[in-house]
Amino acid sequence: MNPKVLIIMGSDSDLPVMEETAKILGEFEIPYEMAISSAHRTPVRTLEIIKAAESKGAEVIIAGAGMAAHLPGVIASHTLLPVIGVPLEASSLNGLDALLSIVQMPPGIPVATVAVGKAGAKNAAILAAQIIARKDPKLTGRLSDHRKRMSEEVEEKAGKLQKQ
Amino acid sequence: MNPKVLIIMGSDSDLPVMEETAKILGEFEIPYEMAISSAHRTPVRTLEIIKAAESKGAEVIIAGAGMAAHLPGVIASHTLLPVIGVPLEASSLNGLDALLSIVQMPPGIPVATVAVGKAGAKNAAILAAQIIARKDPKLTGRLSDHRKRMSEEVEEKAGKLQKQ
Amino acid sequence: MNPKVLIIMGSDSDLPVMEETAKILGEFEIPYEMAISSAHRTPVRTLEIIKAAESKGAEVIIAGAGMAAHLPGVIASHTLLPVIGVPLEASSLNGLDALLSIVQMPPGIPVATVAVGKAGAKNAAILAAQIIARKDPKLTGRLSDHRKRMSEEVEEKAGKLQKQ
């Protein structure tokens, strides 16, 4: 089945965080593809991956990057698909550099930015599911179930607290 | 025609910025609705507006807020629709407070965050169009035209520069 | 005895810090209740807990939260009780995100914010005691004793220094 989401990251060191995205897309049964390509070190390859994903029918692109994190913005300038950017901690500046490099896009080319690090990687998957659910109503049901499970998990943990 | 996008903001002082969103949605011929409601001062009313928008068939919610900007996150916790958050400058801290309050959502409830202020308000509209284009291919054409116009504007300005 | 203070936090991972609050309330013999509920993942449950605490006679609510820390503000928008917010470190941004998300509340809905992390968790308990002491003069005596003990501890440590 053709991938609906392309997960792309600048370096294999980003993989442990971006796998959180893959895991949640898997739970939603959304087919995805993962790629490693750098906006700066392999710019041509990056564009080829984007174009291939588009032609295979991708609906959303999720790009994780650290430092001067240009990958999500560069991709967004070459596609009309929604691009979700995940800022990663890859320098001493705690991911603030990546956050500002991704979210402060100038008018015309948006990047849908989520939180720094693992929380953002997870939320990128959920946001992608919310977007794809616009045309695939099955996903709305799964999103609703996912939210119920989260709610039950909070209640379960809260229950343990009260028994202490 | 039913609104496809709800633009909501916490205060009427946010209107001059959020009108940039409305203007661009208008250019894309995407029907929208604007509302003022505060996450903190009118929490019940906020939820009613969200529910009404959902039942009228909204596909995306765009929420602008300043300071401890909870509006986008609070809305996201009550809907399964994609929520786009626009951080606004409403305090002495230059919008950094709003940016962090919107983008740093904990795992489970994403907000698609764009840049602080007018640049973000414009990009929120384009991002909404990209999302709605998933099921409405006409929009892909309009997004493509919009991008061409932007490109031509840059070239026109560049042309003036060379004539100086 | 009915709880006078509700300590609420968004996740069980916040418990090791928020137990500092509980410990000091215990020293002041102020009955309290602890709850885990998320502003975003279990919004309805959060309101139910607040309403239950109010009806049992709570005087103060202490809410700890990290990242885009909306819990204290969301609670404050649904109660007239004083709400104390404890910003927690839950991301790479050192708790600055939580601090700004809690303290920068827009006009109308205050949150009494204390320091990031354990220092704040402790001070939240003392602040709650100072508030409840307004109608329960016994607490003023205990607050005065607590301060004397702190002062003696400083002197004792200082004494050890001089003997070195």
Place this chain on the structure above:
Amino acid sequence: MNPKVLIIMGSDSDLPVMEETAKILGEFEIPYEMAISSAHRTPVRTLEIIKAAESKGAEVIIAGAGMAAHLPGVIASHTLLPVIGVPLEASSLNGLDALLSIVQMPPGIPVATVAVGKAGAKNAAILAAQIIARKDPKLTGRLSDHRKRMSEEVEEKAGKLQKQ
């Protein structure tokens, strides 16, 4: 009638902001007293004002200060009353210096910190009313009315928007 709240600030240049506090206390019919005294330039006088306010029956102290804003913390170390700190913009650093100087109190001596500037000055008054309402139930009614008025104001502004 004896003041229930002491509003104190370090400099007469803080008056235009701190008058927002006074105005809202007035709306709540809470008697208050205003004083100017610096933690650094008039430390003895500051303590005398605190002691006098205590002996006249003050329930809450609200202290506004800018830069290395020590006034709220210094007062808190000399009283058992709840102290609310309002960080003010008084340097090029946008009030971030005052915010950190007020909120980051070490364990033992809390300061209930509110937002930087006018938003915080207003919220300090509401928080004081919430605290005093613990023993004066009339205030709970006024707080409830105030919140209703805020809600109506939002609705009124929203109504104007829809008529445009």
Place this chain on the structure above:
Amino acid sequence: MNPKVLIIMGSDSDLPVMEETAKILGEFEIPYEMAISSAHRTPVRTLEIIKAAESKGAEVIIAGAGMAAHLPGVIASHTLLPVIGVPLEASSLNGLDALLSIVQMPPGIPVATVAVGKAGAKNAAILAAQIIARKDPKLTGRLSDHRKRMSEEVEEKAGKLQKQ
């Protein structure tokens, strides 16, 4: 005469700052060319301008950009020429967003970053002159003269001070 330096910026609103670069290059008699092209809105055009500049014999590229300032990094990934990045103030975040987006380049693709705004625009020209001087010794003399003039200007202003 073929341009030795390409000055490129993302928007015509950057022109008033980047003209400082042009002015100083003019003083050094270094032929230059100015272009407006956006990394995001006109990515293809940007690469064409870079390739054209290379083929005309450019030695250095100076790129000014604000917000999520990707232009210098994107150019650097497509050329082996030294690229100087000038962070510009184009949002509420005072140019800190642009600074981090330009300077925090990941290993492999450097951008020689200078100060935010006009100071940086001037220094970009001097740095370009220092680089070109490696093969054009005439420029070393002009750089030395420029530095002498700066020194004399300081002395002249200091002289006026003493006469007051």
Place this chain on the structure above:
Amino acid sequence: MNPKVLIIMGSDSDLPVMEETAKILGEFEIPYEMAISSAHRTPVRTLEIIKAAESKGAEVIIAGAGMAAHLPGVIASHTLLPVIGVPLEASSLNGLDALLSIVQMPPGIPVATVAVGKAGAKNAAILAAQIIARKDPKLTGRLSDHRKRMSEEVEEKAGKLQKQ
């Protein structure tokens, strides 16, 4: 021999850093006294220690403090001696809170601020020696020797590098 310098800190947890100050004062043969006393928890004791130090002939006071670091400023408001403030890392905010709380003193009451942490603790001792050297010329010689030793240490380390 009476202490010429009082080293004071708010907590015994600050001792490992502030011992760097003591060590360098020892190298300069400047008699000193160490004390632990908190601006907030033991305000009266703090003033007594300051007055005692003054009456014993102290020339300089060095105060180390973390978080909302009021100790140096509070001391400075009660003495005419020069006060040196050492910001300490005592929270998640990396000492930035302490730095701003110490350095941003309002006009009238200066605190001579040095770097955050051990570098600052060392420099506080050297600065105290430079101040005391104004009336004790022997110290100028020792400062000069100290600087020579530093210079020799750098050269020695550099020498090892060249032999590699």
Place this chain on the structure above:
Amino acid sequence: MNPKVLIIMGSDSDLPVMEETAKILGEFEIPYEMAISSAHRTPVRTLEIIKAAESKGAEVIIAGAGMAAHLPGVIASHTLLPVIGVPLEASSLNGLDALLSIVQMPPGIPVATVAVGKAGAKNAAILAAQIIARKDPKLTGRLSDHRKRMSEEVEEKAGKLQKQ
């Protein structure tokens, strides 16, 4: 009479702020000298001015600088006199760049740093007076008088408030 304090700044644009230093030194009847010289543009001249000031008997050097504010540190590395650094706002970064560039001196070469801008310029003069007072007891009296006047000014302004 020979100057006891050298006030030096990097640019004549710093003069309006640094004149605050001169004014207060004048009130203390401390002879001073003002100079303009840049650490970077006129490094040799800067050292000559320092050496001349030392030989004329200066006791303290006050250096004001903005941006990457190296002037105070460079001077401190060439003299054994106490050097006071005044961070100035000279870029879009609100003086935070200058503050960190001055205060974060590595171990060995302290700079006594005061607040950013006019508050710091005033406090630099008072700190210089406190240092010189170590050997000139007349100054202690003037410092005491100055503090009394400040205290009276606060009381006078407070008095006006009460009459309103």
Place this chain on the structure above:
Amino acid sequence: MNPKVLIIMGSDSDLPVMEETAKILGEFEIPYEMAISSAHRTPVRTLEIIKAAESKGAEVIIAGAGMAAHLPGVIASHTLLPVIGVPLEASSLNGLDALLSIVQMPPGIPVATVAVGKAGAKNAAILAAQIIARKDPKLTGRLSDHRKRMSEEVEEKAGKLQKQ
């Protein structure tokens, strides 16, 4: 063979980072020299090293420094060669102090600043190679090869990902 690049750093603790620079210059077969000398502790020695490097034919100077990182700027004020500054993490402030102290040079004396830490140390070498390549075309070939190798490494890592 005479060194074309001088790598200089303020302390031997900077060596593990700055060796990354040396390693990459070695790969480019660019002869270099390493030196340890402090802008503040050994200012005279620093200038002597610069002058010696110039007379031996150095084309570029790379200076690494932490905290109030003056070394690159001080060197730049004494040479007409291009100076590359590498900000290092040497305090609790994550290298932000060093970054601002290096990049925010006032107009007239540029420092080509790269990223904080190891990423910057590596990029400093590549930038130096790009500068020297202006007169030594062999280096352009090696830069091109280096970029190809980087690209191949990315592809190889990406390949491993796909095989998982």
